Amino acid sequence: MIKVVILGAGNVASHLIDILLPKTDTQLIQVYARDITKITHLKNHVSITNNIELLKEADIYIIAVSDNAIGTISSKIKTKGLVVHTSGSVSINSLNNSGRKGIFYLLQSFSKDKKVDFDTIPFCLEAENKDDLKTLETLALSIGKKIYFINSEQRKHLHVAAVFVNNFVNHLYTIGNDICSKYDVPFEVLYPLIKETALKIQSLSPEDAQTGPAKRNDTKTIKNHLDLLTNKQQEIYTILTESIINGKKL
Structure with a gap:
């Protein structure tokens, strides 16, 4: 024992x-x-x-x-x-x-x-x-x-990856919740979408599972979204949008 x-x-x-x-x-x-x-x-x-x-x-x-x-x-x-x-x-x-x-x-x-x-x-x-x-x-x-x-070398990189997929994603949930609250929309409306996205990457690579206006390079929708956001939210949206558009060039 x-x-x-x-x-x-x-x-x-x-x-x-x-x-x-x-x-x-x-x-x-x-x-x-x-x-x-x-x-x-x-x-x-x-x-x-x-x-x-x-x-x-x-x-x-x-x-x-x-x-x-x-x-x-x-x-x-x-x-x-x-x-x-x-x-x-x-x-x-x-x-x-x-x-x-x-x-x-x-x-x-x-x-x-x-x-x-x-x-x-x-x-x-x-x-x-x-x-x-x-x-x-x-x-x-x-x-x-x-x-x-x-090993320790692998683990420190794994931990950084975990911060991206957990802590940063959760912060994005917070932003989404703030937007919903501001316009009196229940955040729970997004629960099925959140769940489906998490389930999808168990059968597809995250890159293949990516959807949305940045993936399509839909500049009109992207501009409309930016017009709805605060300055700080615009910064985050722009960084993530450019990252998705650039794809594997990261």
Whole structure:
């Protein structure tokens, strides 16, 4: 049985805690958080601490904190277990513990109050040796199904790609919602379109799935759209339109 300690109390840590607590093939033995009040609700279910020097002996220590804190937190872990972090953009070399190191990156957007299906989440794993990589795979398969072996160089580019397809797209939803709200149109009218676009790229390449006035180079419609937008919205619309028109010239 793999014994796990989680360090952190944010979105990723909270979801990992929830999925690991009831497991019988792995054992969550402790949760650490600098602010103990953020994890006191767990005290009847698992050992908790805000003293990193009191970490229990475990097989894997999962650091799920902000990117800037990974180096500092890892440097304070003195046990012999495998220390991993969950960041998409931080190298394995940023772990400052003296022992074994690895990556346990879950490629998904996490919000504390929104449940996720771990069976659909890609687990991107990295370790310094095959035995540790196998241990991470075993842990990942105990809570999910999609396993990828991704090194730090690949992962930092994957993370940038994820920002484009997730964070930037969500910001575009915000702009669309603002436009709808301004003219008293329910944003939910766009839900089927959003869903169809997301489903379409599972069978077509994003380039082949592209539609709209920029794809057609419909200059009249593009001009009409620009006339309806604020200055900042016009800037974003123009950049994206030119990018679509240029296609693979990016």
